[in-house]
Amino acid sequence: MPSPSPESPSAPPAVGVDVGGTFTDFVVVTDEGLQVHKEPTTDPQHEAVVAGLDRLEVGPTAPIVHGTTTATNALLERRGARTALVTTEGFADVLVIGRQNRPDLYDLQPSRPSPLVPAERRHEVPERLSADGEVLAPLDEDAVRQVARMLAEQDVKSVALVFLFSYRDPEHEERAAEILRAALPDNVPITRSSALLLEYREYERTATTVVNAYVRPPVEQYLARLDETLGERPVRVMQSNGGTIGLNLAAEQAARLALSGPAGGVVGALGVARRALNTDAPRIMTLDMGGTSADVALCDGAVPRTTEHTIADLPLRLPATDIHTVGAGGGSIAHVDAGGSLRVGPESAGAEPGPVCYGRGGTEPTVTDAHLVLGRLAAEHVLGGAETLDMAPEAAREAVAALGADLGRSAEEAALGILRVANTTMERALRRVSVERGHDPRDYTLVAFGGAGPLHAVALAEALGMKRVLVPPAPGVLSALGLLMADVVYDTSRAVLTRAAALRDDPAPLREAAAAVEREVQDVLADHGTPALDVKLDVRYAGQSYEVSVPLETPITGAAVDDAIQAFHDRHRRRYGHADPDEPVEVVALRGRGTVAVPPPALPREPETSRPLDDAVLGTRPVWFNDEPTPTTAYARTDLHHGHAFEGPAVLHQYDATLVVPPGWRARIDTWRNVWIERRAGR
Numbered sequence: 001m002p003s004p005s006p007e008s009p010s011a012p013p014a015v016g017v018d019v020g021g022t023f024t025d026f027v028v029v030t031d032e033g034l035q036v037h038k039e040p041t042t043d044p045q046h047e048a049v050v051a052g053l054d055r056l057e058v059g060p061t062a063p064i065v066h067g068t069t070t071a072t073n074a075l076l077e078r079r080g081a082r083t084a085l086v087t088t089e090g091f092a093d094v095l096v097i098g099r100q101n102r103p104d105l106y107d108l109q110p111s112r113p114s115p116l117v118p119a120e121r122r123h124e125v126p127e128r129l130s131a132d133g134e135v136l137a138p139l140d141e142d143a144v145r146q147v148a149r150m151l152a153e154q155d156v157k158s159v160a161l162v163f164l165f166s167y168r169d170p171e172h173e174e175r176a177a178e179i180l181r182a183a184l185p186d187n188v189p190i191t192r193s194s195a196l197l198l199e200y201r202e203y204e205r206t207a208t209t210v211v212n213a214y215v216r217p218p219v220e221q222y223l224a225r226l227d228e229t230l231g232e233r234p235v236r237v238m239q240s241n242g243g244t245i246g247l248n249l250a251a252e253q254a255a256r257l258a259l260s261g262p263a264g265g266v267v268g269a270l271g272v273a274r275r276a277l278n279t280d281a282p283r284i285m286t287l288d289m290g291g292t293s294a295d296v297a298l299c300d301g302a303v304p305r306t307t308e309h310t311i312a313d314l315p316l317r318l319p320a321t322d323i324h325t326v327g328a329g330g331g332s333i334a335h336v337d338a339g340g341s342l343r344v345g346p347e348s349a350g351a352e353p354g355p356v357c358y359g360r361g362g363t364e365p366t367v368t369d370a371h372l373v374l375g376r377l378a379a380e381h382v383l384g385g386a387e388t389l390d391m392a393p394e395a396a397r398e399a400v401a402a403l404g405a406d407l408g409r410s411a412e413e414a415a416l417g418i419l420r421v422a423n424t425t426m427e428r429a430l431r432r433v434s435v436e437r438g439h440d441p442r443d444y445t446l447v448a449f450g451g452a453g454p455l456h457a458v459a460l461a462e463a464l465g466m467k468r469v470l471v472p473p474a475p476g477v478l479s480a481l482g483l484l485m486a487d488v489v490y491d492t493s494r495a496v497l498t499r500a501a502a503l504r505d506d507p508a509p510l511r512e513a514a515a516a517v518e519r520e521v522q523d524v525l526a527d528h529g530t531p532a533l534d535v536k537l538d539v540r541y542a543g544q545s546y547e548v549s550v551p552l553e554t555p556i557t558g559a560a561v562d563d564a565i566q567a568f569h570d571r572h573r574r575r576y577g578h579a580d581p582d583e584p585v586e587v588v589a590l591r592g593r594g595t596v597a598v599p600p601p602a603l604p605r606e607p608e609t610s611r612p613l614d615d616a617v618l619g620t621r622p623v624w625f626n627d628e629p630t631p632t633t634a635y636a637r638t639d640l641h642h643g644h645a646f647e648g649p650a651v652l653h654q655y656d657a658t659l660v661v662p663p664g665w666r667a668r669i670d671t672w673r674n675v676w677i678e679r680r681a682g683r
Contacts, residue, residue: 065235
């Protein structure tokens with residue numbers, strides 16, 4: 001496989017390839033600007049990737065930066081590998097017991113998804129370490145060999161190996177893995193918790209290791225097929241944490257890809273905002289609305305990250321971009337529930353059959369159909385006219401009208417209701433990442449992207465009291481552009497679990513942990529360049545269950561620990577409204593992030609235009625914004641340039657998205673060809 005090193009100045013331009021539920025997006029930054037393409041997503045995904053690259057006609061050695069939903073789909077659809085868990089005697093049911101959380105407190109008939117590993121494939125082995133890593137019971141190697149025979153009989157395709165307190169001493173896990181490796185076929189991967197997550201909390205560590213084992217075979221197979229198909233092209237893959245990594249580690253630690261696609265969008269939004277706002281630390285909220293779901297995030301100058309997130313109701317203790325997802329997309333299906341109320345999503349029409357207006361057999365009205373009925377979409381301008389809506393607008397109108405009849409409403413009233421319900425769902429999501437965490441949305445700019453994001457952005461900004469919306473030049477493929485902006489990144493950690501006062505007096509344990517992290521980062525990123533290392537501490541008040549992450553300066557001294565403790569008190573006060581410097585503080589873990597910087601793509605700028613705005617006008621048509629249609633000007637966005645400005649109502653059509661500027665808002669084009677949509681003065 002070719003070296004996946006970041007691109008050199010003489011290398012051909014890299015291609016960002018982002019796989020979504022409906023379309024696979026492609027972006028290349030050329031001297032002439034952005035070259036974009038959308039290809040219907042296929043199963044297997046690599047077929048759409050190859051087809052899109054052929055259409056773009058990029059060189060045979062052009063590097064590929066890839067965002068994939070293979071791991072995500074395997075978890076959501078429960079289509080991962082036949083997995084077994086091997087663990088310490090007495091702890092086989094940790095995966096089922098979990099934290100005993102109650103997601104629906106008042107549900108009289110609660111149900112839980114079945115575990116990824118059923119009881120018959122959860123095996124125990126006699127061995128035991130203490131919480132300090134001392135051997136209390138040696139590893140029973142004969143028991144491991146017996147388990148290996150059982151795994152072969154059960155036709156297991158992947159193994160998760162998790163021993164209690166192995167983060168203190170991985171020797172038992174390493175030896176058990178050797179025995180299992182010798183007994184099992186080479187194509188059965190073994191995931192050790194001590195190689196994936198050297199942190200405490202046995203449930204989260206077990207669940208994360210099982211998730212990795214579960215998605216590893218399908219991800220390995222997909223990436224192997226992709227690598228074989230792409231030939232000499234170097235490939236990097238987007239991780240959940242907003243950084244990219246080479247194919248080998250991506251395949252081995254496949255759980256790191258669980259939020260691969262959405263992470264690229266946040267990185268891209270932040271990169272565009274930095275240029276547009278001319279600051280390294282823009283304050284933005286992101287709205288990425290595609291065909292199936294909407295992803296939102298709040299960036300207070302940087303990509304937000306967390307180590308506490310879930311996917312498919314399973315905890316993943318690996319660093320990830322802090323994104324909140326709701327089931328509201330262009331393909332979200334509208335229906336009337338048993339109580340007679342209008343509901344939108346989370347069920348989606350997907351790519352096949354898709355919305356009714358696609359003419360592929362869909363019969364249930366969707367958000368996209370509602371936009372078409374209201375005049376916000378036009379069939380001849382979908383995907384730049386390359387793929388028109390064969391049955392638009394009659395089929396969409398009939399489906400929405402039938403829903404309206406059930407509600408005693410007209411087709412237009414039903415369509416407006418569909419959009420209001422979908423917007424309410426996304427508004428709640430935006431409030432969750434802002435208001436509920438102490439941030440005022442009015443202090444932020446909303447960056448809208450995805451195929452459907454710019455259709456809804458201004459309505460959401462108005463509901464939240466925000467003053468402006470930023471729509472990038474190619475909003476429908478921004479996640480693919482974000483892949484090209486992402487650095488090569490590797491995150492790792494070490495458990496500490498020591499009182500901060502003791503570490504202030506003797507920081508040697510922190511130095512040892514930092515040295516181990518640095519060695520691991522340099523080893524993993526050796527093929528990509530020399531990494532810069534950023535070190536943080538997870539800190540909490542003694543007795544708390546969750547931590548706050550704070551930076552740790554190097555060299556690591558008692559004074560550096562003191563500074564980290566003070567930063568913890570300050571951050572705890574900002575986040576939770578209180579702090580107590582007199583309370584004992586505990587350092588739970590040391591985290592290291594290695595980064596090999598990738599030169600960002602040189603996005604084109606343009607001088608202020610002298611072309612008349614009328615050159616961009618496509619015509620005027622009635623568009624529904626409230627209870628009646630309003631004459632609305634339609635523009636071709638490709639003909640809008642720096643310096644153009646106009647009042648709403650307006651609709652902007654482009655290849656990969658449609659933008660709506662409602663009455664009371666105005667739009668202008670900046671030097672980067674972003675569209676700024678701002679409240680009209682006095683509103």
